[in-house]
Amino acid sequence: MAITKVNNAMQDALAAAQPTITSVGTLTGLDVAGTATMPRLGLGVAAHASAALHITTTDQHIRFNNGSELGTIYLDSDGELNIWAHGDGETINLKTGSGSGNNVLSVVGNNVGIGSSPVSWSGGMRALELKGYSGTTKQGSIAFDSHSGANGYNLISTDTGNMLFYNGTTNRASAVETLKIQTTGNVTVSNGNLVIGTSGKGIDFSANGNAGGMTSEVLSDYETGTFTAQLNGGTTPSTPLVTTGSYTKIGNTVTFSFAFENQDTTGYAGHLSFSGLPFGSASSTVARTPVQVMTYLGATIGSAAKSVQGNITSGGSTTIYVYSDRSQNAYETVTHNARNTVYFWVGGTYLAA
Numbered sequence: 001m002a003i004t005k006v007n008n009a010m011q012d013a014l015a016a017a018q019p020t021i022t023s024v025g026t027l028t029g030l031d032v033a034g035t036a037t038m039p040r041l042g043l044g045v046a047a048h049a050s051a052a053l054h055i056t057t058t059d060q061h062i063r064f065n066n067g068s069e070l071g072t073i074y075l076d077s078d079g080e081l082n083i084w085a086h087g088d089g090e091t092i093n094l095k096t097g098s099g100s101g102n103n104v105l106s107v108v109g110n111n112v113g114i115g116s117s118p119v120s121w122s123g124g125m126r127a128l129e130l131k132g133y134s135g136t137t138k139q140g141s142i143a144f145d146s147h148s149g150a151n152g153y154n155l156i157s158t159d160t161g162n163m164l165f166y167n168g169t170t171n172r173a174s175a176v177e178t179l180k181i182q183t184t185g186n187v188t189v190s191n192g193n194l195v196i197g198t199s200g201k202g203i204d205f206s207a208n209g210n211a212g213g214m215t216s217e218v219l220s221d222y223e224t225g226t227f228t229a230q231l232n233g234g235t236t237p238s239t240p241l242v243t244t245g246s247y248t249k250i251g252n253t254v255t256f257s258f259a260f261e262n263q264d265t266t267g268y269a270g271h272l273s274f275s276g277l278p279f280g281s282a283s284s285t286v287a288r289t290p291v292q293v294m295t296y297l298g299a300t301i302g303s304a305a306k307s308v309q310g311n312i313t314s315g316g317s318t319t320i321y322v323y324s325d326r327s328q329n330a331y332e333t334v335t336h337n338a339r340n341t342v343y344f345w346v347g348g349t350y351l352a353a
Helices: none
Strands: 002-004 031-033 042-043 051-056 060-065 068-074 081-085 089-097 102-108 111-114 128-129 138-145 153-159 162-168 176-181 187-189 221-234 241-249 253-265 273-275 289-295 307-312 319-326 330-334 341-353
Touching: 081 089, 128 138, 221 253, 289 319, 307 341
Parallel strands: 042 051, 111 128
Antiparallel strands: 002 031, 060 068, 068 081, 089 102, 102 111, 138 153, 153 162, 162 176, 176 187, 221 241, 221 273, 241 253, 253 341, 273 319, 289 307, 289 341, 307 319, 319 330
């Protein structure tokens, strides 16, 4: 070996072909060809008490050059540690294992791969690629844990091409699958509900064909529940009869039903009607929407009547008025037959405002 630019303290060490250097003075430069052994080395500063290599320069760096490729590790004046593979599209690998090792982390150009080299996407799109272990169908995962390890845990994982989302209220053991995006394009909400967070938004069916008069292809509402229906007349008792009805609303279409059974309608007279529908009717060019009304002993119907039905007028109404149809004649009102043991069954569908 050859060592040049040394002080006198190193002369005895140079006599051996492979010297061990344990203590030298300050050097202005050191060129080594062959092998030299020393426990600690300081470059630009005294050797550190425990670190094998201690570098202090304006731009501290280690430079690697194999004759055709160049790489550096350096700490710049702003305190940023940089690992630099010179040239466009160069690769930096972090390895574990024996032999040729396994790439734990690979940076190729502007893309990052965990467990493998990343795919280079077209158009210059940046990519972070994760690869699963050999012998498993899982491709990789990203986990998010709270600092305390007890305030929530979230995981994005993949299995046979499906993307899985896990959520936990406390730690990893509490995490369960909540959402799955399948390779078929289907989306499964595994646990919980799909919540539409903005009023008027919903599921958009615009990819489907539509009729020429279509005004919307967004399903923006669904609900089901109960409401209070009230029996009315031209004359209504001070304490009117009420009952609980049920409804389902899909978009602006409301389907409902209710009944008054075995009731005493003493005190009622005049035009029969029911109020309290859960939603006001939509404004429409159709003035009335017919609904079904069936009664037992509760109404007076003209002898010429052909059918009995309820009508909901358009423009915000929540009331059903009952009429009868007559052959080749105008409809007429259906009135109360006030008495005990009266039954009414009412149901239908209308458009809500």
